[in-house]
Amino acid sequence: MENNYHVCTGCSLLCDDIEVEYGTETINKIYTACRVGVAHMKESKEKVTFLVDNKPVDEEKALSETVKILKNAKNPLIFGLGASTNEAQKQAIELGKKINATIDDSSSFCFGSVVEALVTNKIKTCTLEDVRNKGDVIIFWGSNPADSHPRHLSKHSYFPRGSEKQRGWEEERTAIAIDIRKSHTAKICGNYFIQIPQGGDVELIDALISGLSGKLPKTSYNYPPKKILELANILKGAKFGIIFVGPGLIYSLENLAPLFRLMQALNEKSNFHLVPMVGNCNMRGFNENLFTETGYVNSVKFENGIVKHGSEYSIVESLKAKTVDAALIIGSDPFSSLPRSIAKSLLEIPIISMGPSETLTTKKAKVHINTAISGVESGGSAIRMDGTLVSFKPIVETKNPLEEYILKRIMEAL
Amino acid sequence: MTNAMEIYQMLPKTNCKKCGKTSCMAFAVALMTRELTPDACLPLKEEPKYKDSYEKISSLFKPSEGATETGLIVHEDLCFGCGNCVVACPVNVANDPYGVGSGNAPKNTSKLILAIEEGIVKARNVDECRRFGKNKILCNGCIVTCPVEAIEFV
Amino acid sequence: MDFGSFLAAPEIKVKVVTYRDIFQDKAMIENLFGDEYKHISAVITLDSADLKQLNVKKGDTVILKNSFGRVVVRAEESGYEPSHRGIAYMPKSSWSNMLVSDETCGKGIPRFQDISLTVTSAKGEKVTELEF
Structure with a gap:
């Protein structure tokens, strides 16, 4: 049975213990995966599609149109890749170099800065196995794994028995949720839910730092100092603490300085690690692959062998300043995920989209190529939210082309 | 409810x-x-x-249906398939410590009460549950760990 | 004649907190353009007192408006959440993104968690379609 395990690429937990029971043609039953994972693994639809102007064409026509757009562009944008394999990401970075592209992913408006701090060893981190085996104080700050990474608590962070945590979650672990809304995760944390007002995160960080050194913690929103002191004491007593940072915390910080302050204060008194709750299955992989290649995790512009970096090369600023003149969007739907006030600039430039499903972006694309779903229809590898490399094989067969293959063909045709 | x-x-x-x-x-x-x-x-x-x-x-x-004799109800429409109950259930842990007890896929399914199929928790072997039988106790491991009250006993 | 239509509908100002929902993610994977995804995504959860002030019943549609956009979504009443007057919850989606500012201070990060808007009854107007 164990040889039969598959990896679920539904989110960046990359659960590696999924059993799949096959029927004659398709998947019959999926065991152990969560509701989203099952939907993801059953997403596969047999439809080979190449579209130009929303009309079906053959592969050659779609490729020649793609090449035409990229050749005519002075500063094309390559964006997405959060659900692509490492192999496809590396291919896309190569393509970016060749066509002097701006290359970015959605981490530029989410976890990019945190992942950068981790890969440059500015913040202490650990693996999810460490959390399972040793974690005793677990903080979900602005994150809600119950909805976003459903098996996070059961497979790694709270409920399982680990090598040094044999007596169970009730006795040996404390899970704390800090959020502006009582999420499903906060419900599970029960009394250890700290509800703060919108934008109140930095003040709580500094109040906690005060509390850690025994000073009276103050916040402008008058969070009971006694409760903050109580929390500070729990953190002080941690033998192996982890903060799982979510978008809620990231969006309320102007920069990462408060987070650095907190981690330093915590590590003076106890032992704390930080893991970002990366969303897409291989967003962290994109950050690491680009970092290996360029020294930056996102928002990069290639220019005749030189690498430029800065927020001005992020998708959001590129679109606002209208500096990009074509877009190759891979496995992402910026028309949905970006504010409409910003995404509307995409309507002014030709778009090539690659991905397994129909989205607002594919509908607006000049060229669309339906590619295989990474981890479901194609094998490869990805990097989990904690930096662990996970390899996988396809679960079902497909006739849809791999992203890697299409990217290679574009390279050749250029 | x-x-x-x-x-x-x-x-x-x-x-x-x-x-x-x-x-x-x-x-x-x-x-x-x-x-x-x-x-x-x-x-x-x-x-x-x-x-x-x-x-x-x-x-x-x-x-x-299927759990009537013990009164364990799974509201399948609410369930996330997160597996919190599967991993927290003390009977599951005792019967399959290195599988579900350690957060993984089941290794020994013969006496498991809860397991995830098709993204939804399924109850079986309910006679193993600590809330039933001669020495019953009011265990609530599967209830308090659920984000949405998808499991209840009546 | 419906006399009510001559009266200005009550209007409230709220700050919006966006969140992730597992059923929304599942529906998105299955069909972004399907009714299920629309039903779960095009929704705003309000405190019962706010609903009352708007004279809106749960399930009715409401108009959300600010200087960045206008959308019609379904209003829901909060469930287990502690009372949150003046704060409304929306699952993050195309609908919430229609109301996000384009101000980024040059940092490339939109203010996804800083949405202020007014809510009024949509008087039966249909939920905004998912299109661009």
Whole structure:
């Protein structure tokens, strides 16, 4: 049975213990995966599609149109890749170099800065196995794994028995949720839910730092100092603490300085690690692959062998300043995920989209190529939210082309 | 979710005794304890004016099929498939410590009470549950770990 | 004649907190353009007192408006959440993104968690379609 395990690429937990029971043609039953994972693994639809102007064409026509757009562009944008394999990401970075592209992913408006701090060893981190085996104080700050990474608590962070945590979650672990809304995760944390007002995160960080050194913690929103002191004491007593940072915390910080302050204060008194709750299955992989290649995790512009970096090369600023003149969007739907006030600039430039499903972006694309779903229809590898490399094989067969293959063909045709 | 009083409010309240109980309230209690099914109330089932109530009551008791003897109900429509209950259940942990007890896929399924299939928790071997039998205790491991109250005992 | 239509509908100002929902993610994977995804995504959860002030019943549609956009979504009443008057919850989606500012201070990060808007009854107007 164990040889039969598959990896679920539904989110960046990359659960590696999924059993799949096959029927004659398709998947019959999926065991152990969560509701989203099952939907993801059953997403596969047999439809080979190449579209130009929303009309079906053959592969050659779609490729020649793609090449035409990229050749005519002075500063094309390559964006997405959060659900692509490492192999496809590396291919896309190569393509970016060749066509002097701006290359970015959605981490530029989410976890990019945190992942950068981790890969440059500015913040202490650990693996999810460490959390399972040793974690005793677990903080979900602005994150809600119950909805976003459903098996996070059961497979790694709270409920399982680990090598040094044999007596169970009730006795040996404390899970704390800090959020502006009582999420499903906060419900599970029960009394250890700290509800703060919108934008109140930095003040709580500094109040906690005060509390850690025994000073009276103050916040402008008058969070009971006694409760903050109580929390500070729990953190002080941690033998192996982890903060799982979510978008809620990231969006309320102007920069990462408060987070650095907190981690330093915590590590003076106890032992704390930080893991970002990366969303897409291989967003962290994109950050690491680009970092290996360029020294930056996102928002990069290639220019005749030189690498430029800065927020001005992020998708959001590129679109606002209208500096990009074509877009190759891979496995992402910026028309949905970006504010409409910003995404509307995409309507002014030709778009090539690659991905397994129909989205607002594919509908607006000049060229669309339906590619295989990474981890479901194609094998490869990805990097989990904690930096662990996970390899996988396809679960079902497909006739849809791999992203890697299409990217290679574009390279050749250029 | 429901208590006997809420069920009672949806019943005909005529105390006709056709179900074998002395009153509609007694019938409501019998429904809650799984002694009877909604179909035992003939007026509710047959008279058009109770159609809505009949459907509502039937749907309330539908998810418990297969677990009626112990009263463990899984509300499948609510379940996330997160597996918190699977990993937290002390019987599951005792019977499969290196599988579900360690957060992984089951290694030994023979005595598991809870497991995830198709992204939804399924209950089986419910006679193993600590809430039943001679030495029963009020264990609530699967209830307090659920983000959405998808499991309950009636 | 419906006299009510001559009265200005009550209007409230709220700050919006966006969140992730597992059923929304599942529906998105299955069909972004399907009814299920629309039903779960095009929704705003309000405190019961705010709903009352708007004279809107749960399930009715409401108009959300600010200087960045206008959308019609379904209003829901909060469930287990502690009372949150003046704060509304929306699952993050195309609908919430229609109301996000384009101000980024040059940092490339939109203010996804800083949405202020007014809510009024949509008087039966249909939920905004998912299109661009």
